[in-house]
Amino acid sequence: MKILDWYILKRYLLTFTMMLLLFIPIGITVDLAEKIGKILSNEAPFGVVANYYLNFTIYFANLLFPLFLFLSVIWFTSKLANNTEIVAFLSSGVSFSRFLRPYIIGASIVSAFALLLGLILAPIASKGFNEFKYEYLSKGKKVQETENIYRQINENDIIYVSRFDALNKTGYNFTLEHFKGNVMEYKIFADNIRYNEEDSTFRLIQYVKRRVGESNDIIEVARRKDTIFDFDLDDLSPVTYMAETLSYNELNDFIEKEKLRGSSNIGRYEVVKYKKWSLPVSVFILTIIAVAVSSIKRRGGMGVNLAFGISIAMIFVFFDKVFGVMAEQSDFPPLVAVWLPNVVFGILAIYLLYNAKR
Known part of the structure; x- marks a missing residue:
């Protein structure tokens, strides 16, 4: 790898890590402020609470993973554009496709992390997160x-x-x-x-x-x-969160078992299963969209790029949630519901990338 690749790759990974480190404490603070009364009234031990927020960190990161990634790429690429660094790269004879290569390498690393998170870490965290919620935060309520x-x-x-x-x-x-x-x-x-x-x-x-x-x-x-x-x-x-607490092989066995039993929650379980694979793919799609949107120096500066990027991210999350709910509560195919946002935004990524190259 050349100096350009290392420079962009370090910025990619560092900005994404800093975005996680900034937003996760905010999420913990908001959650603790909302639940501190119930935690104290139910006398939850300190060690149990600490373990809950460790699980909450992993659960929260997995839930908002695409949004964090998208905003971090928009942020540092817009800074490169505003400092005319991208213009310098391209003027030196580097093609836009070559400029994009370190982003794809970074996306591959983050995608592998997302796969590890979804297949191994998130199920463990989800189990601890939900068990604490039902044991200490829902006492006296028939939530189950x-x-x-x-x-x-x-x-x-x-x-x-x-x-x-x-x-x-x-x-x-x-x-x-x-x-x-x-x-x-x-x-x-x-x-x-x-x-x-x-x-x-x-x-x-x-x-x-x-x-x-x-x-x-x-x-x-x-x-x-x-x-x-x-x-x-x-x-x-x-319980509705059962599928979230299982590893991939356990989840496959669980779904087959539930199908034989005639469970009405198969759609919900299959949505969880397919999202374990769709999330790593969305990392590449959102990275390409973010680079295509923010690599151009605009009159409004970084604010315009961030506003446009946040709008796209919100639409992506909206589509993902809406189709997920449709698959869980109707006969809408879970496989289509999970992968359709990636297909739609993949087409958008190709279109934006084509215009960015021009």
């Missing part, structure tokens, strides 16, 4: 309450609860249907079902078991019954 859970847990058994409160580990209007082939062998009813952590059993209140016979049904009734089932607590309490 889910309704109308209907799941096939294996080839023979189907369960249903009208409502499940994960804070109390209790489900209401529980039903289990056991089939052999297409024939129902028995059906279990209970007013509520509660998980016992001490012995990993389930306690059923107002228990009724109806075994289907050839001529007469056999009915078993009990006011209370402790038993073991071929499912666990996660089958009754499918």
Whole structure:
């Protein structure tokens, strides 16, 4: 690599790192100011709070990664343009494509970091972040309450609860249907079902078991019954952030398992899966757009470039969120929802790059 490459690459990586170091403390400060009352009232230990904000840092960085990158490239490239350094580079015989090369090298490094973040670090951080939020920031609220859970847990058994409160580990209007082939062998009813952590059993209140016979049904009734089932607590309490806490291989296995169970959250889980790969690609797209926009010296200076760049970044984030929600809450294909913003902005990047070269 030549002096030009090292000069731009160092500015690329240093500015991006400084952008993270500037914005993450601001995010922590705002979050702490908002939640300090609940943290103190719920007596969260200092070590747990410190671990929460370590996880928050990784979670926050992963969430706003494209925005930080885009603004940092806009910032230092605009400074190069305002100092007429880009004009000097191009006047010396360096083509615009050659000028772009250190940016692509920098984008490759950041993209590898984004991949590491999405596949390994972010799932671990997301688990700690969400567990702290539900344990210490949501006490007394039924934030983990889910309704109308209907799941096939294996080839023979189907369960249903009208409502499940994960804070109390209790489900209401529980039903289990056991089939052999297409024939129902028995059906279990209970007013509520509660998980016992001490012995990993389930306690059923107002228990009724109806075994289907050839001529007469056999009915078993009990006011209370402790038993073991071929499912666990996660089958009754499918928290929405589950997919975010799994590594890529675990996530693939989890999605396949949920498909067999007929889960209604497959779209949400697949959005998380595809974003692990789309984010590193968006690093290259946003880098090219940022260079194309900010490499021209404008009359308004850096302010114009920053305003234009922030507008594009906000539109990108808006498209990403809107299509993600569509895939989670409708039949819109998750693969299309995740990659469509990259396709649209990739076309925009090619157009802006072509005009910048001219």
